[in-house]
Amino acid sequence: MxxxxxxxxxxxxxxxxxxxxxxxxxxxxxxxxxxGASPATIRNEMAELEEQGYLNQPHTSSGRIPTDRGYRxxxxxxxxxxxxxxxxxxxxxxxxxxxxxxxxxxxxLAASVLAQAVENAALVTxxxxxxxxIKHLQLVSLHDFTMLLVLVLDESRLKQQVxxxxxxxxxxxxxxxATRLNQRFAGSSAAEVVAADPTLSQVExxxxxxxxxxxSSVDAGSFDEAHLEGLRHVLSQPEFSGSDQxxxxxxxxxxxxxxxxxxxxxxxxxxxxxxxxxxxPQLPQANDALRACSVxxxxxGSPGDASGALAVVGPTRMRYSRTISTVRYLAGVMSELLAxxxx
Amino acid sequence: MxxxxxxxxxxxxxxxxxxxxxxxxxxxxxxxxxxGASPATIRNEMAELEEQGYLNQPHTSSGRIPTDRGYRxxxxxxxxxxxxxxxxxxxxxxxxxxxxxxxxxxxxLAASVLAQAVENAALVTxxxxxxxxIKHLQLVSLHDFTMLLVLVLDESRLKQQVxxxxxxxxxxxxxxxATRLNQRFAGSSAAEVVAADPTLSQVExxxxxxxxxxxSSVDAGSFDEAHLEGLRHVLSQPEFSGSDQxxxxxxxxxxxxxxxxxxxxxxxxxxxxxxxxxxxPQLPQANDALRACSVxxxxxGSPGDASGALAVVGPTRMRYSRTISTVRYLAGVMSELLAxxxx
DNA sequence: GTTAGCACTCTCATGGAGAGACTGCTAATT
DNA sequence: AATTAGCAGTCTCTCCATGAGAGTGCTAAC
Numbered sequence: 001m002x003x004x005x006x007x008x009x010x011x012x013x014x015x016x017x018x019x020x021x022x023x024x025x026x027x028x029x030x031x032x033x034x035x036g037a038s039p040a041t042i043r044n045e046m047a048e049l050e051e052q053g054y055l056n057q058p059h060t061s062s063g064r065i066p067t068d069r070g071y072r073x074x075x076x077x078x079x080x081x082x083x084x085x086x087x088x089x090x091x092x093x094x095x096x097x098x099x100x101x102x103x104x105x106x107x108x109l110a111a112s113v114l115a116q117a118v119e120n121a122a123l124v125t126x127x128x129x130x131x132x133x134i135k136h137l138q139l140v141s142l143h144d145f146t147m148l149l150v151l152v153l154d155e156s157r158l159k160q161q162v163x164x165x166x167x168x169x170x171x172x173x174x175x176x177x178a179t180r181l182n183q184r185f186a187g188s189s190a191a192e193v194v195a196a197d198p199t200l201s202q203v204e205x206x207x208x209x210x211x212x213x214x215x216s217s218v219d220a221g222s223f224d225e226a227h228l229e230g231l232r233h234v235l236s237q238p239e240f241s242g243s244d245q246x247x248x249x250x251x252x253x254x255x256x257x258x259x260x261x262x263x264x265x266x267x268x269x270x271x272x273x274x275x276x277x278x279x280x281p282q283l284p285q286a287n288d289a290l291r292a293c294s295v296x297x298x299x300x301g302s303p304g305d306a307s308g309a310l311a312v313v314g315p316t317r318m319r320y321s322r323t324i325s326t327v328r329y330l331a332g333v334m335s336e337l338l339a340x341x342x343x
Numbered sequence: 344m345x346x347x348x349x350x351x352x353x354x355x356x357x358x359x360x361x362x363x364x365x366x367x368x369x370x371x372x373x374x375x376x377x378x379g380a381s382p383a384t385i386r387n388e389m390a391e392l393e394e395q396g397y398l399n400q401p402h403t404s405s406g407r408i409p410t411d412r413g414y415r416x417x418x419x420x421x422x423x424x425x426x427x428x429x430x431x432x433x434x435x436x437x438x439x440x441x442x443x444x445x446x447x448x449x450x451x452l453a454a455s456v457l458a459q460a461v462e463n464a465a466l467v468t469x470x471x472x473x474x475x476x477i478k479h480l481q482l483v484s485l486h487d488f489t490m491l492l493v494l495v496l497d498e499s500r501l502k503q504q505v506x507x508x509x510x511x512x513x514x515x516x517x518x519x520x521a522t523r524l525n526q527r528f529a530g531s532s533a534a535e536v537v538a539a540d541p542t543l544s545q546v547e548x549x550x551x552x553x554x555x556x557x558x559s560s561v562d563a564g565s566f567d568e569a570h571l572e573g574l575r576h577v578l579s580q581p582e583f584s585g586s587d588q589x590x591x592x593x594x595x596x597x598x599x600x601x602x603x604x605x606x607x608x609x610x611x612x613x614x615x616x617x618x619x620x621x622x623x624p625q626l627p628q629a630n631d632a633l634r635a636c637s638v639x640x641x642x643x644g645s646p647g648d649a650s651g652a653l654a655v656v657g658p659t660r661m662r663y664s665r666t667i668s669t670v671r672y673l674a675g676v677m678s679e680l681l682a683x684x685x686x
Numbered sequence: 687g688t689t690a691g692c693a694c695t696c697t698c699a700t701g702g703a704g705a706g707a708c709t710g711c712t713a714a715t716t
Numbered sequence: 717a718a719t720t721a722g723c724a725g726t727c728t729c730t731c732c733a734t735g736a737g738a739g740t741g742c743t744a745a746c
Contacts, residue, residue, distance in 0.1 A: 232593040250575040
């Protein structure tokens with residue numbers, strides 16, 4: 001549909017607008033980029049691009065700005081995805097290897113690294129399997145009538161709960177109980193435990209009820225816990241200078257609405273997916289502020305094993321090439337690390 | 344220093360300004376509150392209050408707004424701290440009892456509840472003891488050469504780390520090792536383990552080195568992990584409509600600078616402490632946006648046992664009475680719950 | 687000590703006027 | 717037929733003056 005020259009002009013306009021955040025004029029493009037045509041010709045082409053919906057004019061007699069459709073065309077046809085620079089790659093790897101122990105904060109760290117790398121908001125979910133299984137459980141005596149149930153699920157996720165007992169148990173007794181339960185249930189999913197419906201002592205029943213409850217809540221996990229980081233990068237962009245917009249985005253953060261507003265898992269369909277502005281029907285339109293945003297999302301891990309999602313959220317006026325490369329690269333790194341730790 | 348009438352006028356001005364966020368005029372005060380004097384008299388008194396530094400005029404011929412000193416006087420001498428309404432108390436308790444299991448998100452929940460109750464930002468740190476001790480440790484075989492170290496510290500804090508072994512161990516062997524180590528080191532602090540310097544097998548050494556590292560990093564914990572919630576309440580206040588201010592406060596959030604910017608533990612000296620604007624030398628002045636803020640902070644838990652801190656951060660123009668009551672009440676509830684769980 | 691009255695000051699909203707930036711269109715050119 | 721120069725027209729943005737409104741400070745009377 002677009003001629004060679006129109007494509008190039010579109011590309012130039014987008015490059016320019018991404019940097020300046022201001023409408024782009026024909027004369028300016030003619031000077032700065034090698035179009036090989038006069039401003040008048042560029043104007044004609046721009047008019048055509050506007051006709052077709054790739055560009056927009058805030059008002060007559062101002063320069064053009066790209067539409068969502070313009071960005072989409074750019075991402076799909078014009079952009080050449082660059083390999084992330086070696087420096088950038090090293091920076092990312094280095095930041096990861098600093099914090100080796102304690103994998104609890106792993107995704108938090110990933111979000112932080114990603115946000116810093118792309119200078120936008122980043123969102124990373126915990127890795128999850130489809131149905132979690134018991135790896136190991138343990139009972140620690142806390143006090144006469146209370147004990148701590150420590151549950152290790154696959155992927156080394158830890159859960160704990162304080163339980164209240166009817167009678168006094170020693171640590172030895174609890175350890176024995178735990179050993180029995182481990183032999184019986186290690187490797188089982190919540191559903192399997194329920195299905196087996198074995199005869200249990202009172203304590204065992206108490207423990208397994210708690211285990212089932214915990215595992216169910218993990219499984220139910222429609223509620224993917226996502227870490228959001230770097231929102232300030234987005235909010236400092238000029239398009240969000242109006243305070244209404246700011247508040248809109250802040251609501252995402254505070255109420256833990258993120259997972260709902262941006263259902264990462266359902267969006268990422270293998271590889272990197274780009275959602276631009278309001279052009280994707282999958283994004284619920286609840287939040288106005290999100291309409292001015294694009295989301296670059298990818299899964300990490302492997303589908304059979306544990307997997308999660310990571311995403312960058314920024315204004316539609318975004319450096320797509322760099323952001324996509326970074327997301328792709330980080331997804332790779334995280335997949336590697338995940339594989340290393342839990343084959 | 345202040346006459347009866349001056350005090351009352353100051354109180355009225357603050358009440359009014361807290362609600363309206365606009366400079367308060369003499370005539371308006373005269374109409375709405377029972378001063379028993381004409382606007383002219385009120386003006387004279389206001390001039391005197393300004394002289395003494397309790398009030399301020401944004402420009403000649405506008406109403407007055409309270410200064411930090413004015414707020415401080417209000418909090419210390421004029422305000423009558425109200426008991427939190429029974430409704431509000433029940434709301435808070437109810438929100439807590441909804442989420443019983445999984446104490447991981449406990450402080451997160453507290454922050455959320457507090458933020459909602461006072462309609463401002465809330466900050467809650469994890470409960471901590473002075474030097475943490477080993478409660479129990481456990482080794483779970485993950486794969487041939489990897490195992491998961493699960494470390495339970497006092498207060499049921501869980502830490503985990505993946506360790507790589509030189510040779511293959513069965514789960515039974517690991518369990519035995521863990522049992523040995525537990526017998527030897529349960530109840531010890533990091534320093535005590537190091538001091539004892541016992542002879543250990545290679546595996547035991549590997550495990551204990553990791554344990555010491557983890558405990559040290561927990562102890563070092565100048566880095567109190569604090570949960571921040573409800574920042575949007577603060578940012579939606581008119582005094583933060585300028586986007587510069589917004590960005591200033593956002594930095595607190597993103598870079599995990601909160602703990603540094605607001606050293607809760609060192610601020611709270613038993614009971615509820617109120618820090619108003621820039622008037623407290625303990626608050627580092629790094630962040631400009633914080634100068635327009637007050638912090639209401641309290642500890643919870645008991646000094647000997649585990650304790651943490653909770654705080655509300657809001658504009659200096661804040662409903663101090665309600666906020667202080669709420670903080671005090673919530674600190675009480677949290678102390679109770681803490682005591683219940685770990686006697 | 688208090689108050690009425692009045693002049694004064696400062697803000698804020700309104701509305702040209704002029705400069706600047708770009709475009710769209712027309713007519714000439716290649 | 718495509719391109720370009722030239723020019724008029726349009727829109728924004730800033731600046732300035734204007735006037736209404738709000739509230740004070742001061743003075744003089746009570």
